[in-house]
Every structure is written in structure tokens, then in C-alpha cells.
Amino acid sequence: MQTRKALVIFSGGQDSTTCLLQAIADYGRENVQAISFHYGQRHAIELEKAKWIADDLGIEQTVIDTSVIKQTTNNALIDDAQEIKAAQDGDYPNTFVDGRNMLFLLLAGCHAKQQGISDIIIGVCETDFSGYPDCRDVFIKSMNVSMNLAMDYTFNLITPLMYLTKAQTWEMADKLGYLDYVQKHTHTCYYGVEGGCGKCPSCLLRNKGLQEYMAQDK
Numbered sequence: 644m645q646t647r648k649a650l651v652i653f654s655g656g657q658d659s660t661t662c663l664l665q666a667i668a669d670y671g672r673e674n675v676q677a678i679s680f681h682y683g684q685r686h687a688i689e690l691e692k693a694k695w696i697a698d699d700l701g702i703e704q705t706v707i708d709t710s711v712i713k714q715t716t717n718n719a720l721i722d723d724a725q726e727i728k729a730a731q732d733g734d735y736p737n738t739f740v741d742g743r744n745m746l747f748l749l750l751a752g753c754h755a756k757q758q759g760i761s762d763i764i765i766g767v768c769e770t771d772f773s774g775y776p777d778c779r780d781v782f783i784k785s786m787n788v789s790m791n792l793a794m795d796y797t798f799n800l801i802t803p804l805m806y807l808t809k810a811q812t813w814e815m816a817d818k819l820g821y822l823d824y825v826q827k828h829t830h831t832c833y834y835g836v837e838g839g840c841g842k843c844p845s846c847l848l849r850n851k852g853l854q855e856y857m858a859q860d861k
Contacts, residue, residue, distance in 0.1 A: 646674055649762040649801075650755045652747055653677035653704065655693030657829045657849055658766035661816045662803055666764055667700065668819060676703045676758065678751050682743065683710040683721045686835035696828055707750055716741040720833065727833050729844045730774040736844065738833060744777035745786060752790045752798055761799050768804045768812075780805055809852025810859070817856070826853070 649670045651663045666675045679693045690706065697704035712721075719725035719737040730736040744767065751763050767778040776782065780802065787800040804812055816825040831849045832839040839846040 648674045648760045652765040655689040662766040683713045689830040692830040810855035813856040
């Protein structure tokens with residue numbers, strides 16, 4: 644019987660950390676690996692958090708430099724000179740990095756295949772997502788088909804948070820016994836402020852979800 648293994652695309656943020664914790668519970672610590680990407684993000688502090696969390700949880704982590712993406716696109720997430728803004732008038736937010744999740748999934752697939760891993764977990768979400776088209780379920784499913792065809796390998800792209808609100812993601816962390824851990828050790832702020840700036844779209848979404856979850860009768 645082949646052992647089930649999983650590769651988690653891991654940023655060090657709330658969502659991917661919750662996915663990593665769930666994977667450990669589901670597959671067993673020894674059957675889970677993490678892969679992280681340095682793409683020139685202005686909040687590179689998240690990679691420091693990711694390394695700390697992976698080490699703390701005893702998870703093998705691979706970090707890949709994908710900063711070449713800065714040569715093909717420009718946006719507020721990789722350009723310190725730009726003010727971070729939420730979506731306006733139907734446009735995408737200026738933190739959208741063209742092709743980012745497509746590139747992450749492709750490279751994760753290459754790595755997973757070499758490791759004999761089929762299950763790739765990514766914490767994208769349609770419910771509370773920030774307006775990014777590469778967080779949609781239809782994109783993930785299409786990418787799954789394309790990767791299987793391109794590498795002649797059976798990948799399973801798994802999205803545990805796809806239809807959860809941010810409050811429900813906090814609930815998942817709590818049920819796993821890691822609510823305080825995720826609060827304390829993960830990084831979400833787009834500006835890279837330790838503990839969060841409390842003002843950027845990412846901080847606002849994270850804090851709103853936590854407040855909603857804590858306000859529920861449990």
C-alpha cells in the first residue's frame with residue numbers, strides 16, 4: 644500500500660499555515676512537506692515566519708526563488724513605491740501578481756513529482772478572496788488538468804479553504820488546537836509590519852474574520 648503524502652504551498656500566512664496544520668493531522672507529520680516561494684514580495688517577513696513554523700513543526704521545507712517574475716509584471720505587492728489599494732470599480736486590486744499561483748503550482752508539481760507526491764495543497768479561497776482570478780476554483784481545476792497532461796502524472800490539487808469564510812478558517816485552526824499559534828506566529832500584512840499594520844486589505848480581512856469567529860457562541 645502506497646503511503647499518502649502531501650506537499651503544502653506554504654507562505655507563512657494564516658491560510659497556508661492552517662492548511663499545513665490540517666495536512667499534518669490528516670497525513671501524519673512524516674508524510675508532509677512544505678514548499679515556499681521568494682518572488683520579491685515586499686512582505687518577505689512572511690518567509691521568515693514560514694521557516695520558523697516549518698522548523699517548529701518539524702516539516703521539511705523547500706524555498707524556491709521565483710523573483711524572475713518581477714521582470715514580467717509590476718504591482719504593489721512587489722513594488723515598494725506603490726501604495727497598496729483594494730479593488731476599485733471592478734478592477735483587480737493592485738496587489739494582484741499576474742501568473743503567481745500558476746507559477747507556484749507548476750513548480751510545486753515539478754517538485755512533488757520528483758518526491759513521489761501526488762497531493763498538492765494550496766490555501767486559495769473564493770469566499771473571502773481579494774479579487775484574484777487565480778484563487779478561483781475553476782482556475783485550480785483547469786490547472787490540475789493541465790499539469791496532469793504536461794507531466795503525465797496524477798496530481799490532486801487540494802483547496803481546503805476554497806469555500807470557507809475567513810471566520811471559518813479561524814474556526815478550523817481552533818478545532819485543530821492551533822488558534823493561538825496561528826494568531827501569534829503567522830504573517831498576513833502586505834506592508835510587512837510585524838504583528839500587522841491593521842490597515843491594509845489583508846490585515847482588515849484577517850482581523851474581521853477573527854472578530855466574527857470570536858463573537859460566535861461556541
